[in-house]
Amino acid sequence: MGSKQSKKELDKDTLDFLTKNTNFDKEAIKDWYTGFKKDCPSGELTPETFISMYSQVFPRGNAEQFSKHAFRTFDTDNSGTIDFTEFLLALHVTSEGSPQDKLRWAFRMYDVDGNGQIDMQEMKRVIQGVYQMLGSEDKGRAEEVFKKMDLDSDGFVTEKEFMEACSIDSDLMTLLSPNMSQ
Numbered sequence: 001m002g003s004k005q006s007k008k009e010l011d012k013d014t015l016d017f018l019t020k021n022t023n024f025d026k027e028a029i030k031d032w033y034t035g036f037k038k039d040c041p042s043g044e045l046t047p048e049t050f051i052s053m054y055s056q057v058f059p060r061g062n063a064e065q066f067s068k069h070a071f072r073t074f075d076t077d078n079s080g081t082i083d084f085t086e087f088l089l090a091l092h093v094t095s096e097g098s099p100q101d102k103l104r105w106a107f108r109m110y111d112v113d114g115n116g117q118i119d120m121q122e123m124k125r126v127i128q129g130v131y132q133m134l135g136s137e138d139k140g141r142a143e144e145v146f147k148k149m150d151l152d153s154d155g156f157v158t159e160k161e162f163m164e165a166c167s168i169d170s171d172l173m174t175l176l177s178p179n180m181s182q
């Protein structure tokens with residue numbers, strides 16, 4: 001997924017791939033690339049820069065914990081940085097993707113260890129990060145959300161349970177997947 005680009009120009013293969021796999025046209029992709037290279041001259045977005053960006057968007061809260069989870073989800077090749085392709089694909093899913101795509105992306109963010117299911121500790125970590133970023137307290141919300149989602153009460157939330165719970169509970173969908181509009 002992540003071809004490390006330190007070139008000045010966006011290569012044709014990457015441009016064609018992003019045109020085919022996002023809702024952005026070639027001009028929009030080139031504009032995004034120009035901005036990305038301005039903010040990340042090396043062609044790679046580091047965790048520190050990513051956290052700094054989120055902190056500017058949410059100045060009243062502490063965005064560090066949430067940013068780490070979002071960064072991990074954007075960094076699909078687990079390289080420790082986000083290249084332009086990963087950045088634009090994530091931007092596409094979070095802004096233009098279908099509700100199902102957004103929920104799958106959100107599930108990956110909550111599945112901290114990447115084992116295909118969410119346990120209570122993972123749910124707490126991410127939800128606490130969301131509340132810290134917004135400058136408020138969790139107040140037991142993670143436990144409440146986990147109980148609603150763990151449909152078979154086995155102590156784990158699968159992607160299927162996550163998707164089902166969010167599809168029948170609009171409050172859950174709003175809390176767990178910002179930018180959801182059906």
